[in-house]
Amino acid sequence: MSGLVYTSSASGKAAGETKPAPVIRLERIHKIYRMGDIEVHALRSVSLEISRGEFVAIMGPSGSGKSTMMNIIGCLDRPTKGQYFLEGVDVSTVDKAGLADIRNKHVGFVFQSFNLVPRTSALENVELPLIYAGVGSAERLRRARAALGEVGLSDRERNMPNQLSGGQQQRVALARALVNNPSLILADEPTGALDTRTSVEVMGIFQRLNRERNLTVVVVTHEPDIAQYADRIIQFRDGRIHRDTPVQSRKDAKEVLQQQPVEEDEDDL
Numbered sequence: 001m002s003g004l005v006y007t008s009s010a011s012g013k014a015a016g017e018t019k020p021a022p023v024i025r026l027e028r029i030h031k032i033y034r035m036g037d038i039e040v041h042a043l044r045s046v047s048l049e050i051s052r053g054e055f056v057a058i059m060g061p062s063g064s065g066k067s068t069m070m071n072i073i074g075c076l077d078r079p080t081k082g083q084y085f086l087e088g089v090d091v092s093t094v095d096k097a098g099l100a101d102i103r104n105k106h107v108g109f110v111f112q113s114f115n116l117v118p119r120t121s122a123l124e125n126v127e128l129p130l131i132y133a134g135v136g137s138a139e140r141l142r143r144a145r146a147a148l149g150e151v152g153l154s155d156r157e158r159n160m161p162n163q164l165s166g167g168q169q170q171r172v173a174l175a176r177a178l179v180n181n182p183s184l185i186l187a188d189e190p191t192g193a194l195d196t197r198t199s200v201e202v203m204g205i206f207q208r209l210n211r212e213r214n215l216t217v218v219v220v221t222h223e224p225d226i227a228q229y230a231d232r233i234i235q236f237r238d239g240r241i242h243r244d245t246p247v248q249s250r251k252d253a254k255e256v257l258q259q260q261p262v263e264e265d266e267d268d269l
């Protein structure tokens, strides 16, 4: 990230003082998509702070701006107006190459459709971000194996995506998101294509990583049940934050799975 300017946080405190800078800080972010004559105002002055180790669920109707915000947070896209600080660095003005660099170092992505590379083994899929990061082959193999181990898939490393169940494919995608050791995991409807039990298993992996590694996790979901595994729910409406509330009695995926008989699938959660 050479060439980037570190700015002090809004509180004016230098690093090392009591309150750490938030991992994510959005300041009056706007996003306007222009298609010919038509303008879509997808985000309208969104301001938001997310601290290290928080587990946030993003909810809201279709078209309310959730993915647009995730793309900006994940440095896949830039805001039209407003400032975005990631780890205290103002990334709103960074160019495309700079964004890719920041993304590689700090962010792991998980999508609804898994986005694995077909005809490429689980292990090779997980190695990909390390190839982009220029990591040598021995180290790559070691880290990809460790990441697959973290999601409980050590015995499937040679399988191609089409030789894995949906839940397993999503766990490979999770391993791929983790392999660069990001400080932030962004997941856009990660359980949208999964059945209930598999969804809870995936949320369980997020919860474990959040607790054990203090990883910051932001998950978009349409399912109120899934949002209850987070510790904070942010509701979007019409490109704005409509509500931002803590989860009162957070669900524990491990407990939910233990209470559920293995044979039963969908209905009982």
Ligand SMILES: Nc1ncnc2c1ncn2[C@@H]1O[C@H](COP(=O)(O)OP(=O)(O)OP(=O)(O)O)[C@@H](O)[C@H]1O
Pocket: 033, 034, 035, 040, 041, 042, 060, 061, 062, 063, 064, 065, 066, 067, 068, 069
């Ligand atoms: N690349 C794009 N070009 C033009 N308009 C876009 C683009 N991406 C999103 N939009 C528009 O911006 C608005 C917000 O879209 P966004 O994808 O953020 O919604 P969302 O909350 O993620 O919805 P969903 O729950 O359906 O995924 C929508 O009106 C959408 O049509």
Ligand SMILES: [Mg+2]
Pocket: 066, 067, 068, 188
């Ligand atoms: Mg979306």
